[in-house]
Amino acid sequence: xxxxxxxxxxxxxxxxxxxxxxxxxxxxxxxxxxxxxxxxxxxxxxxxxxxxxxxxxxxxxxxxxxxxxxxxxxxxxxxxxxxxxxxxxxxxxxxxxxxxxxxxxxxxxxxxxxx
Numbered sequence: 346x347x348x349x350x351x352x353x354x355x356x357x358x359x360x361x362x363x364x365x366x367x368x369x370x371x372x373x374x375x376x377x378x379x380x381x382x383x384x385x386x387x388x389x390x391x392x393x394x395x396x397x398x399x400x401x402x403x404x405x406x407x408x409x410x411x412x413x414x415x416x417x418x419x420x421x422x423x424x425x426x427x428x429x430x431x432x433x434x435x436x437x438x439x440x441x442x443x444x445x446x447x448x449x450x451x452x453x454x455x456x457x458x459x460x
Contacts, residue, residue, distance in 0.1 A: 349389055357392040364394025369436045370428060377401075390416055391423060399423035402437075403444055412457045419456035421447045 361382070365375050378401045382388035385404075391397045400416055400423035407414055416423065426444050428436035451457050 353392065354388065357388060357394075357397070360392065360394040361388075361397050362394070364398060368398070368428070369430060369433050370398065371433055387416065393424065395424040395427045396422060398428070399426040399440070402426055402428050402440055406441065406444060407457065408460070411460055413460050414451065415456045415458065418454050420450050420454040421456075 358379075361379065365378070370378070378398060381401050381404070382397055387400050387404075388397060391400055400414075403423055403426040404414055425447065426440050428440040430436035430439045
């Protein structure tokens with residue numbers, strides 16, 4: 346496991362910013378993503394921008410359905426749920442498709458809890 350030094354966290358934040366700048370994620374979500382990662386401590390779990398953004402997106406989507414994800418138990422890599430595509434709408438549809446495909450895995454690992 347990677348030691349979470351200030352340098353490691355700074356590298357993770359840089360990875361996040363680079364990933365966001367190369368993505369179709371609207372700029373208005375960037376601060377929300379960074380704050381969510383810090384507030385939930387998910388930034389300590391996923392040090393690669395793609396995984397961090399995928400975790401944010403999936404958590405937001407499952408919350409709409411009344412659930413929360415325990416990423417440590419999930420058995421899935423949230424980078425799989427990274428929204429990518431030619432525009433934000435297509436990117437979200439692609440990410441939602443991948444999240445639905447992984448739903449049974451989340452259930453099997455007891456990673457979803459009702460909120």
